[in-house]
Amino acid sequence: MSILNDRIKERRLALDMILADVADHLNVKEATAQRYESGDIKNIKHETVVSLAELFKCSPAYLMGWTDEPEIPASTKSKFSQAEIEFLRKFKSLDEKGKHTVKTILEMEYSRVRRTQFDVVAAHNDDQSDEQLKLMQQDIDEL
Incomplete structure (x- = not known):
């Protein structure tokens, strides 16, 4: 598996989430979320990586393997709560x-x-x- 796939699974498990949580957040089927994690889907869209990073409370760079620090630097953290981000995501859809x-x-x-x-x-x-x-x-x- 690639670093991205490993880190998707790692963060999901670290946050005590199930595949259904990921699928709900991405608005995809659970099987699709599983395919992201297993590496069956090779080219994951930029927007999907960003959305996964939001869900997993880490940076997209960490998911991609570009950094080993999962935490988002304080200077780039959102000023919105997770509930506000979720509200905006739903509103945009x-x-x-x-x-x-x-x-x-x-x-x-x-x-x-x-x-x-x-x-x-x-x-x-x-x-x-x-x-x-x-x-x-x-x-x-x-x-």
């Missing part, structure tokens, strides 16, 4: 309707929290028109 729905709900929740934080009670401070509220409700009903 949505079609336009899904993205619109998520954005609508996000705006509604953001608006709700802002109103709560400032304890604004005046009715004239609701900055959404009846039409906007109706469209938001339709989006929620479709969910």
